[in-house]
Amino acid sequence: MIKSNQKELKNNHKLLLDLIVKNENFLSEEPLKIGDSKTGDKTLEVDINGRPLSIHSKYNPLKEAQKVVDQYRNGIDQYNHIVFLGCGLGYHIEEFINQYPDKKYTIYEPSPAIFYQLLCTRKVDTTILSKVNNICLDFDPIYWEQLINELVHDYDSKVLLVILPSYTRAFSEQIEEFTKLYKEKIQQRGMSLTADLHFSKRWTLNSLINLPETIKSPNILMDKKEVFYGKPVIIVSAGPSLHEELENLREIKKNGTAYIIAVGSANKALIASDILPDAVSTYDPQKHNYRVFMPMLEKNIDTVPMIYGTSVGYETVEKYKGPKLHFVTTQDTVSPYYIDYGDRPIELVDDAFSIATVTFEIFAKLKADPIILVGQNLAFKDNLYYSKEIRRGKSGNAEIKEKDLTKVLTVKDVNGKDIKTNMSLNQMRLNLEEKIRIYDNVQVINTTKNGANIEGANFLYLNEVIEKYLDIKVVKRNWYTLKDSHPIEKTLHKISKMEREETSFKGLYEKVRRIIEEISNATENYSINKLENLLSKLDKSMKKLMNNNFFQFIILPISRIDYEKLQFEVKKLQTIDDITTRSRIITKEFGGYLIICKKIYNELLPEMKLNTHSKLRTLKGKYYSSDCGVFKYTRGWSTHRYSNDINRVDSKIYYNTRKNAEAISFKFSGSSIKIFAGTRNDFTSKVKVTIDNEEYIVSSKSNESTEFIFEPDFPILEVRNLEEKMHFITIELLDDNHFVFNGIEIEANARVFHIEEVTEIRDLEIGKRIRCHYKANFNKPGVFSGLGKETKLFISSQSNDYPNGDFYLIMVDKDGEKLKLISDRNVQKNISWSIDLTNQLNRYKKSDQIKETIQINLLESSEWDYYIVNSEMLELNKIPKSDWNLLPGSYFWTETLQNKGVVYRGMNYEQCNNIAFKGVTPNYEARDSAGARIKMLIIM
Known part of the structure; x- marks a missing residue:
């Protein structure tokens, strides 16, 4: 050289x-x-x-x-x-x-x-x-x-x-290989970057909200190894060729000779053909992912287990009522922190471009043998994108759409012939092939007729696979049940630790913010010696911030793109000698990143504390949120939602006041109580809690800066060893500073009562309320029961699609022996209207104690105006409007037909849903969904 x-x-x-x-x-x-x-x-x-x-x-x-x-x-x-x-x-x-x-x-x-x-x-x-x-x-x-x-x-x-x-x-081979891999990686990076931009917040939010369910369910990779080891597993995808294999799958299901796992929309084709898969698999973090399972939800199929990625859309986990198993994805930093698996290291599944690839990796890790692919076309066939049975979008068919034909390319099919696909499907194929190469000890068979050739998966007709490999029954009944649940004690320890780390994060954040501010001032004043010292302090403080667990597991996963950009800018600083130039860049880049961290903190903290920590803590007790209906508020309180930009219409609600003497009252029977409130340095330090005749002065003032959202769900008072009897409680603000009330926690065998609550029908009068239970399946009218009893915790004030809880009926009128009551909330969130809806809702499961006649109807639109909106009845005017849970978007059907439509209502809102005509007679068919709010007539 x-x-x-x-x-x-x-x-x-x-x-x-x-x-x-x-x-x-x-x-x-x-x-x-x-x-x-x-x-x-x-x-x-x-x-x-x-x-x-x-x-x-x-x-x-x-x-x-x-x-x-x-x-x-x-x-x-x-x-x-x-x-x-x-x-x-x-x-x-x-x-x-x-x-x-x-x-x-x-x-x-x-x-x-x-x-x-x-x-x-x-x-x-x-x-x-x-x-x-x-x-x-x-x-x-x-x-x-x-x-x-x-x-x-x-x-x-x-x-x-x-x-x-x-x-x-x-060097044609090396150059071609380099450019090919580079283009593939660029495409993958583009798709991955797009996913990061769209889903980074969703991955963490979903993982947090899903955690209480995740802790209760088996981890398929760690708890079910013996079920699938050496057993044949069929991964059924929704490609056009699935239609040709339905009868073969029916035979396999009947004989139990392989586990049939439906991925994506494949369950729709199977359900339409009366074939129940042995499990469905899902991982999409998006809000609408649950719609993939609409046929199962609508038919109330609750016997098929769902294998879900822990970062899947939380709506999917909430709405799916069948058995559940989980797997932890690489996008989930939350579950590995909270869940204790003992000495076993947690097994992760890589995020991928398709659920088929994710599911393949799961069963490859479980050493299923062979893994058989059905309906995995990864290409177009006969102008179809999906199997014929699947209804897609507004067109209602499975045909290729115009959007599918962007970036079309040609690949080889299983017979070596040219076939058309697009970039998205092709990327899924490449991703699946990469996984097959990694798990080369697993036999993979592709049975997809005329589908794209999948390298590493030999093609064999499914009927031949049945003859050669599927000759004995392998599917076990109830294979998905969990013998021992994950120990909650260690998770509770992790919750306490995370809350300490969250408090520490705010202190570290403030320290870094002040240093950046000092650097900015020193730069403008050209204080070179001071800058050297400040830059050194910033480096040390940033390292502490980034080693903080709250940052590592909550903030960083959401801000990863911004963090990588920050790291890139920091690397560039090494080439800049002028300290003032470096300082200006540091002020801009680090300051910008801190703002992003603060925004994430303010949005995710309420989710972490109210949807995750609170639910996990009360697995052994009862938590009543401020909007559950049991608390009587004076008129100076207002309701607010925790703000976020994650498209959560059901974000948590809290009650707030800053008026002296405003109060909350309720009753409870039990021996201990814990009261939760929001805390911050601008909040009140004077709250009087009266339990019977005993007074406690408590504070919700803390050191937290107004830079951040207030700390929600902080225990401001805990009282134990009370006498086992009914206790009367008031919580009163003693100054004009902010007070945010979040809720209370009591023992599992205790009960809370509204001040105006009665437990017997004979004690009802206008303005009083009585507890009732309602249970229903998805989009189906349910059954009412348990008047006066506590059957379960309350249905959410925003209701839900699978109600199974309590609510209040408030008495609004009396006509002789006939009592009229109206539900204090929509008892069901979404139900399609039909001419017979009232009759279908009129189902009350009577107990021996109730002799009265009970009739249940939808409200007339005029009744809503008369009793609630424009009520001049003194007894009803005493009820704050918030007691009726009048929330944005919470509309409900009425019995009123008007202008050839059915009226649905909300507070000061009326709209008719158009109904089609046939001849002269209205054809009242099921229409779009609204909520169900009912009136109950009790005839004495």
Whole structure:
């Protein structure tokens, strides 16, 4: 090697030099021929299959290099990073650097011997080696695969690949492989980046809200290994070819010779054909994911277990009423922190572009054998995108849509013929093939007729698979049940620890924010010595912040893209010598990132504390939220939702006041109580809690800065060892500062009562209320029961699609022996209207104690106005409007038909839902969903 070249490598590319020196004997023996061109410049010749091939022009390599640059001149300004595929003797690289000195440069050389000859033949220390950022020699595929990963994750780079023309002939295989993998990774990165941008907050939110269910359900990878080991598993996808295999699947299901797992929309085709899968699998974090299971929800099928990724849309977990098993995805940082698996390390499943790939990895890890793919077309067939049975979008069929035909490409099918697919489906295929390569010890059979060929999965007709592999019954009944639940005690310890870390995070955040502020001031004043000290303090404080558990498990996963950008900017600072310039960049970048962290904190803290910690803590007790209906508020209270931008229409509600003497009252029977409120440094320090005649003065003032949302659900008072009897409680504000009330916790065998609550029908009068239970399936009228009793906890004030809880009936009128009561909330969130809906709702399960006649109807629209909106009845005017749970979007059907439509109502809101006509008679068919709020007539 020329000494100056070696010296420059030692200074800037030390690891590369060590690699070259280690392999120098091998590199020097390569049969490469160095010669002179007509202009006297060196040229290079390689041997390709016994034939010589010139890497450079034998006449004028420099002029040839200029032509290479000219080929890329148009549009080069949009790129800031040039990657050379092939360096040869470096002429074109030098020309690029001369003409575009400000760009970033990288070299990939498929023949390390050629680069070695460059070092030995030409002095390029100042023209190439000192200017190029990265040099990758193809000693092993791991080197260039690592380079590609670095390129696609470099957010600041817009990369242009420049191929030396002779290399497309001399090293066609390596160049093609590099460019192919680069394009695939770019596509994957684009899809992954899009997913990160869209779902990063959703992944964490879902994992938090799903956690109470996750803790109760088996982890399929850790609790069910023995079920699937060596057993055949069929992964059924929704491709067009599924239709042709339904009868084969029916036979397999009947005989129990393989576990049938439906992924994506495949359950729709199976249910439509009266075939119940052995399980369904899901992982999509989006809100609408539950719609995939609509046929099962509508038919109230609750015997098929759902295998869900812990970061799946929480709505899916809430609405699906069948048995559940979970798996922890790599996008979920929450569950691994909270759930205790003892000494066993938690097994994770990679997030992927399709649920089929995710499900394949699950059963490959479980060592199922064989894994059989059905309906995995990953391409178009007969103008179909899905199997015929599936109704897709507004068209109501399974046909290809215009949007599917963007970026169409051709691949080989299982018979070696050309078949059309699109980029999205093809990326799913590539992703699945990659997983099959990783789990190469698992036999994978593709039975998809005319589907895309899947490398690593041999094609075999399903009827042949049945004959060859599926000859004995393997499916066990109730295989999905959990013998022992996960221990809650260690999770409760983790909750306490996380809440300490959350408090610590706010302190660390404030410290970093103040340092950044000081850096900004010192920069403007050119206080150089002070800046050095402050930058050192910032570095130490940021490290502490980033090591904080709340940051690591909640903030960072959501802000990962912004964090990676921050890291990239920090790396660039190493090239900037001027301390004031560095300080300005630090102020801007770190300050911007802190604002993002604060926004995430303010949105996710209420979800963590109210939806996760509160539910987990009360697995052994009862928690009554401020909007559950048992608390009587004076008129100075207002309701608010915790704000977020995660499209949660059902975000939690809290009650707030800042008026002296405003109060809450309720009764409870039991021996202990805990009261929860919001805390912050601008909140009240004077709250009087009276239990019977005993007074307690408590505070909701804390050290938390107004930079952040208040700390919700903080225990401001706990009283134990009370006498087992009915206790009367008031909570009263004693000043004009903010007081946020979140709720109370009592023992599992205790009960809370509204001040105006009665337990016997005979005690009812206008303004009084009585408890009642309602249970219903999805979009179906349910059954009422338990008047006066506590059957379960309350139905949410915002209601839900699967109500199974209590609510209040408030008495609004009396006509002789007939009592009229109206429900204090929508008892069901979504139910389709039909002409017979009232009759269907009129179902009360009587007990022996109730002798009265009970009739249940929908309200007339005029009754809503008379009793609630414009009520002049003194007894009803005493009831705050908030007691009727009049929430945005909580509309409900009435019995009123008007203008050829049915009226549905909300507070000060009326709208008719149009109904079709047939001839002269209205054809009252089921329409869009609204809530169900009922009136009950009790005839004494």
